[in-house]
Amino acid sequence: MTTNSGVSTAVRATELRPLPRARNGRRRNTFAPYVLLSPALLLYAVFLLIPIGYAIYLSFQGLRLVAGGAFGKRQQVFVGFDNYHTTLADPEFYSGFGRLAIYGLIAVPVTLGLALLFALLIDHPKTRAKSFSRTAIFIPYAVPGVVASLLWGFMYLPSTSPFSYISKTMGGGSIPFLNLPLLFPSVANIAIWGGVGFNMIIIYTALRAVPADIYESARIDGASEWQIALRIKIPLVAPALVLTGLFSLIGTLQVYGEPTTLSPMTADITQTWVPLMKIYRDAFTRDDLPLASAASVLLALGIVVVSVLLLLATQRRAFGGNS
Incomplete structure (x- = not known):
């Protein structure tokens, strides 16, 4: 029959048991959460962050008529805050x-x-x-x-x-x-x-x-x-x-x-x-x-x-x- 002190010792031993280690001896570090989140993060970046960044970049550009051809052509140039003004x-x-x-x-x-x-x-x-x-x-x-x-x-x-x-x-x-x-x-x-x-x-x-x-x-x-x-x-x-x-x-x-x-x-x-x-x-x-x-x-x-x-x-x- 296991005594109460024996049960307590067994529980403490279980609680203090070290985490499983990988075969190379290092503590196991799982990347599963990052792998599962990567599709959502990729979609978030492609369809939200990049368009927002490109819109901000475009807002500082301007269209200027430059020489070329019979009627010339428009080219984007940096104009600062002119578009905002x-x-x-x-x-x-x-x-x-x-x-x-x-x-x-x-x-x-x-x-x-x-x-x-x-x-x-x-x-x-x-x-x-x-x-x-x-x-x-x-x-x-x-x-x-x-x-x-x-x-x-x-x-x-x-x-x-x-x-x-x-x-x-x-x-x-x-x-x-x-x-x-x-x-x-x-x-x-x-x-x-x-x-x-x-x-x-x-x-x-x-x-x-x-x-x-x-x-x-x-x-x-x-x-x-x-x-x-x-x-x-x-x-x-x-x-x-x-x-x-x-x-x-x-x-x-x-x-x-x-x-x-x-x-x-x-x-x-x-x-x-x-x-x-x-x-x-x-x-x-x-x-x-x-x-x-x-x-x-x-x-x-x-x-x-x-x-x-x-x-x-x-x-x-x-x-x-x-x-």
Whole structure:
């Protein structure tokens, strides 16, 4: 029979047993994690780091006409910060951000508000058909942005719009969805329709992670479902709200597909309606990649700054950290 002291000695001997050594006598050093990570790191470098570095390099280049042939040719030369100065002095660049701000003031609050409302309604204990409701609200997110823009574009056109048809049958006229002042809500509606489901799933997942005992304690104390939603559920899912708000804000700063798809349907959406449309025009219509690269770098820096400021502003409230 093994005594307790014998067992303790055996356990200590097992714990102090040296790591297995390779045949050459050196301690085994495995490279398996690095081998498994190498494909992801390679893709990250090829499709993200190298393009970013090349865009920064191009932003310091310029196109200059040099002699050669009947008409000469353009050659890239180093111009320093000239492209950045040109971009920052371009009024169209700031006008695009102004229109983007109006678009964001409509799209972001409405998207987050509807996502939170739907998440709370689905999480309500008396709600029926929760699985069907989640799927139905999420389905628009699976529709590609170009397809959604075309779908809503035909619903906006006076000749094919069911809303304009109903308005005409009631004695009114066509509804100018694609003209000011309804243009901004019409474009924002496409992003809202497609983005509510994704944000709702994030908020609903955060709600399901809250222990049910908290709700039961509140109900025992006499709290109504409305009070539980306002005073318990919403504060507890604040990190999810910050996350979805950050996603929505970044998506707003990068908006491109919706106005570009709708632009052939209306004259009010120009080639520089938002910053990314101006960048596309400079790069592929005017063939000025250095200027487009400088604008892209400025836009990327702006997105990083806005994201950091949002996280700093909400850190204490949402995550309990020091701001």
